[in-house]
Amino acid sequence: MSKKGDFGAVKKDIEALMHQPEYDDGSAGPVLVRLAWHSAGTYDAETDTGGSNGAGMRYEAEGGDPANAGLQHARVFLEPVKAKHPWITYADLWTLAGVVAIQQMGGPTIPWQGGRTDYVDDSKIPPRGRLPDGALGADHLRFIFGRMGFSDQEIVCLSGAHNLGRCHSDRSGFDGAWVNNPTRFSNQYFRLLLSLQWRKKKLSNGIEQFVNFDDDTGTELMMLPTDIALTQDPIFRQWVIKYADDKELFFKDFSSVFSKLIELGIQRDENGHITNIDNEKGGYHS
Numbered sequence: 651m652s653k654k655g656d657f658g659a660v661k662k663d664i665e666a667l668m669h670q671p672e673y674d675d676g677s678a679g680p681v682l683v684r685l686a687w688h689s690a691g692t693y694d695a696e697t698d699t700g701g702s703n704g705a706g707m708r709y710e711a712e713g714g715d716p717a718n719a720g721l722q723h724a725r726v727f728l729e730p731v732k733a734k735h736p737w738i739t740y741a742d743l744w745t746l747a748g749v750v751a752i753q754q755m756g757g758p759t760i761p762w763q764g765g766r767t768d769y770v771d772d773s774k775i776p777p778r779g780r781l782p783d784g785a786l787g788a789d790h791l792r793f794i795f796g797r798m799g800f801s802d803q804e805i806v807c808l809s810g811a812h813n814l815g816r817c818h819s820d821r822s823g824f825d826g827a828w829v830n831n832p833t834r835f836s837n838q839y840f841r842l843l844l845s846l847q848w849r850k851k852k853l854s855n856g857i858e859q860f861v862n863f864d865d866d867t868g869t870e871l872m873m874l875p876t877d878i879a880l881t882q883d884p885i886f887r888q889w890v891i892k893y894a895d896d897k898e899l900f901f902k903d904f905s906s907v908f909s910k911l912i913e914l915g916i917q918r919d920e921n922g923h924i925t926n927i928d929n930e931k932g933g934y935h936s
């Protein structure tokens with residue numbers, strides 16, 4: 651048991667669980683990043699509902715959303731950390747784990763602040779259908795991310811997280827990894843979007859994705875229709891080119907935009923204390 655508010659101790663324990671030889675590509679990292687993103691990506695700026703506060707994925711209404719299939723693996727990885735540091739809220743733990751995972755996989759340092767609550771405010775529960783559908787296109791991306799308050803540039807930048815991890819046919823129905831080294835954060839996703847030939851492939855479950863088969867190595871990489879849409883929309887495409895050319899720029903922008911993502915729906919005073927949640931109901935000031 652660490653001292654309440656000792657996020658450094660929690661970080662160390664998250665780092666220690668990253669290596670998972672029996673799981674996927676040997677790392678818990680990618681699925682932890684996806685957990686952080688899905689916990690926050692339900693935010694709607696207009697109604698101020700959804701977002702990482704509340705850690706609603708613990709409950710059926712949000713956790714049982716088909717869009718969140720597979721994220722129980724990430725939550726299970728983190729249970730021992732929660733048990734060891736019971737003072738941390740799940741909402742903080744999940745967002746912190748995403749940040750630690752990105753950094754540990756070679757990505758940028760991302761500013762993170764604690765103080766989220768696990769109190770579920772029934773009036774803030776997001777309806778299902780707020781997360782993006784990989785089978786759709788540019789208009790859908792603008793609709794979904796615009797609702798959270800993100801610009802075209804930020805949409806492209808955030809999509810760079812697909813440098814990590816893979817699709818699982820038993821979770822989303824899509825299948826495969828975007829890059830050859832899916833546990834190393836880089837701008838390779840953008841470079842491959844532009845440099846490889848992507849052809850449409852219908853999987854045996856009827857789902858369509860884009861693939862590239864490399865005869866030399868015998869490996870097949872994939873892209874979602876939404877990933878390919880980034881190369882077809884002229885404004886998105888400019889950012890794909892920029893991030894493919896400039897890894898430093900991508901890292902810098904990704905750090906800001908991921909930090910913005912995990913702060914959606916959270917208001918803080920100048921000391922970083924959250925002002926829009928009731929601390930009597932499970933929040934705390936660190």
Ligand code: ZEM
Nearest residue numbers: 680681683684687782783784808811815816817818821822
């Ligand atoms: Zn993803 N994502 N995502 N994403 N994502 C998957 C996997 C991962 C979309 C999407 O449909 C999917 C962002 C944006 C978008 C990650 C991070 C982030 C999968 C595969 C799908 C289908 C799930 C499976 O089968 O396990 C769509 C349409 C997006 C709109 C742009 C953003 C933003 C992310 C973080 C910043 C990560 C890390 C994974 C890999 C998960 C894993 O288990 O390996």
